[in-house]
Amino acid sequence: MKAIISPKYGSPDVLELKEVEKPVPTENQMLVKIRAASINFGNLVLLKGEPYLARFAFGMRRPKYPIPGGDIAGIVEAVGKNVTQFRIGDEVFGDLSACGWGSFAEHATAPEQALALKPANITFEEAAAAPMAGVTALQGLRDKGKIQSGQKVLINGASGGVGTFAVQIAKSSGAEVTGVCSTRNINILHSLGADHVIDYTKKNFTQNAEKYDLILGVNGSHPISAYKRSLKPNGIFVHVGGTETQMYQTLLLGPFISMTSNKKMSNLLQKSNQEDLNILRELLADGKVKSVIDRRYKLNEVADAFRYFEEGHTQGKVVITIS
Structure with a gap:
């Protein structure tokens, strides 16, 4: 599969689009075919390794998690034997920041607690902008x-x-x-x-x-x-x-x-959890909340997406569309 790799801390110039092995889910994980992801401030911290205190969590010399990206929306492609909440073909969205990151890629694995069913009335891009x-x-x-x-x-x-x-x-x-x-x-x-x-x-x-x-x-x-x-x-x-x-x-x-x-x-130090993700899902499904998307970029344009994001003037979210 194709994925964005961050081999070292630095500017968006360090990001590379590479062919890597598709991950295999464990018995407690799902494999998700990713349709969209989005950029948050946490992604910029992971990219640059700044503030320096963040390196205690993300790796002192180089990123502990080579594939960046937290927000995810996609389709369940495989499930481990212990997964009970989801089935193959389910459309899901969620936040991978507490389980290894990795959404700037064509596939990712995740425990079921990191995901929720995507509201049927919103797009994958709108879902990926939200978690x-x-x-x-x-x-x-x-x-x-x-x-x-x-x-x-x-x-x-x-x-x-x-x-x-x-x-x-x-x-x-x-x-x-x-x-x-x-x-x-x-x-x-x-x-x-x-x-x-x-x-x-x-x-x-x-x-x-x-x-x-x-x-x-x-x-x-x-x-x-x-x-x-x-x-x-x-x-x-x-x-x-x-x-x-x-x-x-x-x-x-x-x-x-x-x-x-x-x-x-x-x-506030945000803590991702499925309960709050499901509350957000209901708000999105009921139309009480909607995602505001400023710009969309393709997977091979992630570096450009970061350059735009770090200018600090985005209107809502910057989304990565992954076909």
Whole structure:
């Protein structure tokens, strides 16, 4: 089979399209013929080996997982004898980041707990765009943010992969949603149901008088003190993405602020699991959430897809279509 190989850490230039052995599923795995995959921030970390702390998980000198890619959508081609949830021919989607990665290829193996049935009303590309970003948004809002109906929720970085899902999940939870994005993405956020949209090129939301019950920081470089200022009493800030400085501030200063004030500052480390994937599946099937796809690339164009993604201006997700 054809697969993208990352032999060392570096820029997208290190990626190679190679012919490799098709994997064979164990008795607890399935073999999936991949129809689509997508790029997330975690893929960029795995590619570059940055921040350096990530190498303790991904390999110190070179990538532990030579075939990158976490999000997957495809068709079950073979099943191990202990697999009970799926059959050959099932259309599935999921996240391989907890079981070896490997979705930038024509085939991959995975335990059944990493996958769910693909909603019949969406395409393979739409399904592949959803798992990691959608579950991250769900866990950030529900688990860390304790979102409740009627709350005022702000999503900073609302037009990217996680952000577009977060806007929709927050709306489906009954919140009043404000999205922060650049000028060119305003219409996208309104189309996803955002009640208010702030153009960060014209207005700094941390300097206005509006306060929020929950802020999900998906992108941006505001210091943690600015987020704290924008929270209501008993408000919660959840750091999902942004600058390294912001991440370390949340990790180191967040617990102190949470203990000494009536505002909570927390950091999310997404954990893929089948239960949340099935919740996301229902949201997609019911039309409460949809995948926003910016660009599609072929398997032999993955390096170009990464170059575009690392510019940091994607509208929703970048998808890899695999025929």
